[in-house]
Amino acid sequence: MSAAYATFGLAPAMRAGGVLADGGYQVHRDFVDFIVDGRPLLFQLSDLDAVSPLASDVPPAIFTAQVRSLLLEADAPLPGGRYVIYGCPECADLACGAVTAVIERADDDYVWRDFAWQTDEQFDLELNGYQGIGPFRFHGDEYRTALNSLLDAEGPGSRRVLLIGARVALLAKLAAALRTIGIGADITRDADRVPAEELRGYGAVAFGRGVGEEERAAVRRAFERAGVEVAYVDGLAPIVPLLVAQIEHALDRSPVALRRLTRLVTADGEAGIEVTSTCRVQLTAYRLDRLSRTHTHELFDGLLEPGHHRIPLDGKCVKGESYVVARTAGSVLVESMPR
Template sequence: MSAEYTSFGLAPATRAGGVLADGGYQVHRDYLDFIVDGRPLLFQLSDLDAVSPLAADVPPAIFVDHVRRLLLEAEAPLADGRYVIYGCPECEALACGAVTAVIERAGDGTDGGDAYVWRDFAWQTEERADLERNGYHGIGPFRFRAQEYRNALRRVLRAEDASGAPAARRRVLLVGARAAVLAKLAAALRIIGIGAETLPADGTLDIPPEELRTYGAVAFGRGVTDGQRAAIRGEFERAGIAVEYVDGLAPIVPLLVAQIEQALGEGQLARHRLAGLDVVDGEADVQVASTCRVRLTAYRLDRLHRGRAHAVYEGILEPGSHRIALDPRAVRGRAFLVARAPGAVLVSAVP
C-alpha cells in the first residue's frame, strides 16, 4: 500500500427530491459528503444516486453512531470490518445497495505514523461483499492523516463549524392567488422532506423574526402583485435574513417543486454534477461536471392551460457540454425543461 497521504474533509451536499413525471416522488436529503483530495468522493462513483450516512434528518443518536463508526470508536456494522460509505437515499436497507469499504488504522513511522485507511471499495447488497464481481477497483485505497481525519469528524459532533453542517433551512413560504395549486405544491414538498407554508396573494405576512429564519426560500405565484412581493422581501430584509426568491414559471406542481429545489441548492452549485442547463435552437444544452445519469423532462401548458409532461432523455453523460435534440411536440407553446442528476436539479424555460 502506498504511504502517500490524501486530504480528508466534509462538506454540505444535497440529494434533490422532486415530483417525477410519472407521478412518483424522490425524497430530499441533506447530508455531509466526504471530500477526498479536494473533490467529493461521490463524484468518482458514476451513475450513483446515494447519500453518506451523515444525513441531517437522521435522529441525533444515530448520527453520532455513524460518526463514531468512521472514527473506529464503534464496531463495524458489516462483516469483514466493512463500513457503509454511501447508501440508499430513500431508506437504510442494505438490499437497496450500498458503497462499502474497509476502514482501518495504519502507521508507517513517518509524520507521526498515524493514519486512517479506506480500502477495498465495493457495491454491496448482501452481508458479505464480493470484491471480484462488485469491487470499485479504480478507487482507493485512501490514506488520511489521523489528526485531520479526526478533527473533521469530531467538529461535526461538537457542531462548532456552522459551515460544515448540512443546511437546516429546508422550509419554503409559498405565496400565490390559487389556493388549490398552493395546497398541492405544499403537499408535494412535504412528501419529499421540505417544509412548506402558504400565504394568499392578498394576505399579510405576520411571522416573528425567529420563525422567518427557518425559511430558505420564498416562492411567488404569478398572481402576486409587485407591491406584495416588495412587502414580503422587506420583512425578510428588516429581519436581516437572506433567502432565495423564486418566481413560479407555471402552475405545474412538478415544475414548481424543481424550481424550489434548485433555489434551495444554489449555495452548493460548485459541488453539483449538473453545471448548467439551457435551450438553444431546439436543443437542450446540458453541462455536466462529473459523469452521472441525467434525466430530462419537458413540461408545458396546453391550450386548455393544463400541465403536460414529456420524458425527453435519460442516460449517462460524461463531463462536458452535451446537445440533446428536443421533440418539437414536447416543447410547443409555453414549455419548460427540468434536468435531474444525483444531487442536482436545474430548470430552464424553452424560448
C-alpha cells in the same frame, strides 16, 4: 499496495427529490459528502443514487454516532471492519445496496480501502469490489478536524419553504407534493404577521406568478428584519412538478463546483447541458396549452460523460409556453424555452 496520501474534506450535498413524470415521487435528502482530493467521492462511483450516513434528517444522536463511528471511536457496523460509505437514499437498508469500505488506523493516519458494493453482510470482494477506487490514506489531523467540525455545527439549513400566491388550490397541491418528498411547506399571503422566530425556520420562499412587486418587497423586508437569508423562487408556471424542481434547485446548498449538473440552456431547438462526471441525466418538458392544460414529455434519459452536450428537442413538445427540467440524482436545473 500501500495507500497514497489524499486530502479529506466535507461538503453539503443533496439527493434531489421531485415529482416524476410517471406520477411517482423521489424523496429529498440533504447530507454531507466526502471530498477526496478536491472532488466528491460519490462522483468516482459512476452513476450512483445514494447518500452518505451523514444525513441531515436522522436524529442528532444517530448523526453523532455516525461521526464517532467514522472516527473509529465505535466498532464497525459490518464484519471485517467495514463501514457504510453510501447507502440507499430511500430507506438506508443494506439489502438495497451500499458502498462499503474498510476504515482503519495506520499510525496517526486513517486509511479507507477495499471499496465494495454490498447487499448482504457476506460478499465477494473480487466480484463486488470497486477496482481503481482507493486505497486512500488521510492525515489524521485533517481527518479528525473535518469530522469533529460536524459535532460543533449548528446543523444544516432548513428544508421548509414558505409558499406565497393567489391560487390557494395550486399552493395546497404544491405543499402536499413538497411534504411527500420530505420538504416542509406552509402557505401565507402576509409574512409581516409571521413571528421572526418562525421566519428563521425557512430556507426558501416561493412566489406565485400572481404576486405583485409590492407584496414581494414586503416579504423580503420581513425576512430582512428577522435577519434571515433565504432563497427566493419566482414560480415560472402553475405546474406542480415544475415548481417542485425550482424549489429543489433553490434549496441546493452544495458548492456549484462540486455539483454534477452545472449548466442548462435552451436555444435553437436544443438543450445545452454540462456535467462534471459520468451520470444519468433526464430531460423533461412541461408545456401549457392555450386552455392552460399541462402536457408532460420525456425528452431524454441516458448516461452522459463529463463535458458539454447538445441534445435535440422535439419541437412539438416545447412549442408555446414550455419549460425544460434537467435532473440528475443530486441536481436539478430549470430553463424556459424561448418563444
